[in-house]
Amino acid sequence: CSRKLSNDLSKLGCVQNKSLILEFPALKEKFLSHFIRGYFDGDGCMCQTICKRNNLFGNSLNSVITFTSTENFCNKLKNIFKEKLNINSSLLCRYPNNNNTNRTLQISGNIQFEKLADWVYNDSKIYLERKYEKLIEIKNNIDKRRDMCKDNKEKIYSDRKIKWHH
Numbered sequence: 001c002s003r004k005l006s007n008d009l010s011k012l013g014c015v016q017n018k019s020l021i022l023e024f025p026a027l028k029e030k031f032l033s034h035f036i037r038g039y040f041d042g043d044g045c046m047c048q049t050i051c052k053r054n055n056l057f058g059n060s061l062n063s064v065i066t067f068t069s070t071e072n073f074c075n076k077l078k079n080i081f082k083e084k085l086n087i088n089s090s091l092l093c094r095y096p097n098n099n100n101t102n103r104t105l106q107i108s109g110n111i112q113f114e115k116l117a118d119w120v121y122n123d124s125k126i127y128l129e130r131k132y133e134k135l136i137e138i139k140n141n142i143d144k145r146r147d148m149c150k151d152n153k154e155k156i157y158s159d160r161k162i163k164w165h166h
Contacts, residue, residue: 020101022069024076032080037120041128043068046113048138061145063113063138067105068094074105085119087112110142 015021027035044067051060067077074091081087087107094102107116117135121127 020070022073024073032084033120033122034124034126036077036080037124037127039069040065040067040120041131044131046131046134046138048141061110061141062108063110063142065107065113065116069103069105070101071103072101074103077105081107081116085115087116110145114139114142 025035044065046063046065048061048063051062053059067074069077071091078089078091081089089105089107092104092106094100094104107113117139121132121135
């Protein structure tokens with residue numbers, strides 16, 4: 001990397017080892033969800049896990065969003081999500097054997113996933129396409145699971161109703 005490029009990046013606020021010292025910036029309210037979406041595109045992750053269940057409704061589905069940053073940055077996100085969206089989250093220590101400030105903020109559960117995703121992508125025009133497509137895939141899976149559970153519940157109750165009348 002050239003010294004000039006390094007100096008130019010420093011003038012724009014890019015610093016070495018940002019993952020060790022990053023602070024959440026002061027932002028106007030109207031930019032908050034957009035900034036968080038951009039940060040998520042760079043240092044966020046989402047996934048969906050299937051938990052095997054042996055019951056009438058089949059396997060359960062759990063959707064998770066994570067953000068990785070410094071402890072201060074993650075705590076600020078945690079507070080924003082709680083205050084604005086009533087979302088609970090967990091702060092996890094990354095590499096606990098190392099003395100560092102790296103943390104992962106984890107939001108789990110389909111309802112919380114949908115709430116955060118809807119807020120972050122509301123009125124968005126700029127986003128990382130592959131992450132947005134993954135988000136849509138996860139939300140579609142949640143909808144399918146919700147519909148399946150509703151159908152199974154209605155069938156179970158209708159079957160019971162028939163049996164009770166005999």
